[in-house]
Structures are given as structure tokens and as C-alpha cells.
Amino acid sequence: MLRPNEQKNIDILRYIKMHNQVYAPNSSLPALPEHLRKLERIWVDKSVLHTAMTQRVLAGVGHLPVEIVDQEQRPKDYDHELGILYLKHYKGRFLRSCPGTSHYHCCGYRIVHIGENCPLSCSYCILQAYFQDRVLKVWANQEDLFGELERAFGEHPQRRLRLGTGEFTDSLTLEPLTGYSRDLVAFLSDYPQVCLELKSKVVNLSWMDQARRPDRVLPAWSMNAPHIQAGEERGSATLEERLQAARYCARSGFRVCLHFDPVIPCNDWEQGYARTVEMIADYLRPEQVAYISLGSLRFMPELKSRIMTNHPSSNYIYAEFITGLDGKQRLLRPLRVRQLRHVAHMLRRAGFEGLYLCMESDEVWQDVLECTPRKLGGLARYLMARVFGAEFSAVTE
Incomplete structure (x- = not known):
């Protein structure tokens, strides 16, 4: 007879396996995850039609119509927006700095740009206002991405880097189709000076078997109050599902990251966030967590009207906000x-x-954490030390 802990581990594995399936037409495999079932059509730039990424995605959505497009022209019906997955030949920089501002402290990680937009429907998502459209875009010219990374790492082979893919898209929502994170984890295994953070609101752990160095991959999940997750993060995994996956990763040798960003001004927020912390403590031990970010709700002014239109029941938008030094709307400082x-x-x-x-500013840091980034040696260096430990201390960045 199985002991309770053994049965719980089996249940977690069964859950993870269920969510890692890829749709295959005319098979008995489960369908796509719910957040991908609204896909209606696929666009493909002609120049990436025969790439491995394109062929992989098309094999998983063979039931959808595919249109070959001219990358130099705006595809027809572009304004249709929702339900479109665009496999695009990206010509910009894949490796870039986090778009922070000089007025507030940024964590200093580097972005690996793999695509834009997200199939989830989080009411507060800044991407609603950040991009001009909501077409799901995947950069299908992966060889160009890997070539750029090889050159960047080769120029500074001793420099430690924290990378992440969850800035302009969710790191894992498209993983059942693209396998992008799996490819990145495998590629970066040859570069021990690099650590990759995979930040998400869903559960997909199909990348795990490619991680030769578990200490160089940081699976990360967004945290919020339970009723915020249920009401404002539609299409996402529940907090319990996220924490089950986090615990599985921790037991497999990875350290995880958690992000309370944004903390939402809502009714019963004290009880809601207290409950989330209790859940975290039930699933994870402190030494299994690399770092935890906290961020207050902030947004570009134009996002408010998008939220009012797209999510009319989201009343947190009517809290007391001011315009910050970066031009974004921020909750009043005392709040x-x-x-x-x-x-x-x-x-x-x-x-x-x-x-x-x-x-946030030094003043808010002092009020909340009773220290400032300078006292930590700089925020970027502090987080680098949390990730790389003694190795980072021995290297001059």
C-alpha cells in the first residue's frame, strides 16, 4: 500500500504528464491545453516555411488552416487578431536588456526575445497596451537566435548572465506546440555561465529532461491572491497547480522563483495574499527558492481603457493612482x-x-524591506549572487 506522500508524488507526475501532451490529429492523445484551443489559423512567413520550428508547430496543428504570407506586407485580415498564431521571420535583436527605466530599480536581467503576446487573458496584462495587436507571434528562425547567442557568449565567456523569456510573452504557454523552452534549455547547457529563467502562469515541464545543469535553469511562476488568479487570470493554471509543479521541480534539483507582480488592490487583499503565502510554505522550503519579486500594480495610461473595455468587471482599476516618474500609473505610495x-x-x-x-524607488525599498539595493551591493549583482552563489563572487563581471 502506498504511503500518502508516495501517492501525492504519483498524482503530481500524472498531472504533469497530462499537461505536456501535444495535439496530434486522428490520434487518441488529449487535445491542446485549454488556453490554446481558441487558435483558428496559422500564418507562416514564406522564408521560414521549412525551418524545424515551423514544421514542428504545423505537425501539432494540422487541423487548422495555414496561410503563407509575405513578411514585407501586412497579412490580410491582420486586424482579426485573436486566434492567429504567426510563425514569423524575426529580423531584430534576440538578446536585449529588460525595458526598465532610470527612475526605478530594475533587476537587470537580459531578455531572450522568442515571440510576442500571450494566449492567456489576464485582465491586467500590460501587453494589451504595449503591442499594437494581439496576434501570437513566434520567431521561427531559431538558427539566427542561436547564432546571436553564440556570438554574445563567445565575446565574454566569463561573464555571468541571467536570462529570461517571460517579458514579451509567457515562457511556457506555447510550449506544447513550439518546444521553444526545451530547445533553449538544451542549447544553453553548453554555457554554464548562463542561467535561464522560465516564467509562466501555466504548467509545462517538458523542458526538464534537457537540463544537464539544474542549477542553471530557474522555473518561475507568478503568484497572486487565489481570488485574483481565479477572476483576473483567465486561462491560467491554479495556484495549487503552479505550486505542485514548483515542488516537483525543487525535488528534481532545481531552485524556483516566485513573482508577486502585480500585487492587486482588491477587496480582502490582506487575507488573499496571506493565504497564498501559506500555500507557498505548504509546498516549498525556503532553500528551494532562489528569489521572490514583489511589484505593485502599474501600467501605461492607455491600459486603463483597454481593461475597462476587455474586462469590465475588473474594478481594481478604479483604485487611487498617480502618475509616476516613468509616466506609468502607480498606486498611491502609502497604499x-x-x-x-x-x-x-x-x-x-x-x-x-x-x-x-x-x-521601485529607494524610499519604497526602505519602507518595505528596510534596505536599499545599494546596501545589497546593487540589485542585479545581488540576484546574480543568489543564482550563482560563490561562483559569481569569484568572477569580475
């Missing part, structure tokens, strides 16, 4: 300090360390 301090206090009381604030 956001109160929220961030509450979450930080709960996490610290549960034994969790490595807390930092995303895009």
Missing part, C-alpha cells in the same frame, strides 16, 4: 507600501529570503 510590506512580512515570517522589489 502600495502597505500592500508590499504585508506580503514581504508574511514571506519573511515563513522563512523565505531573497525578496526584492520590482521597479
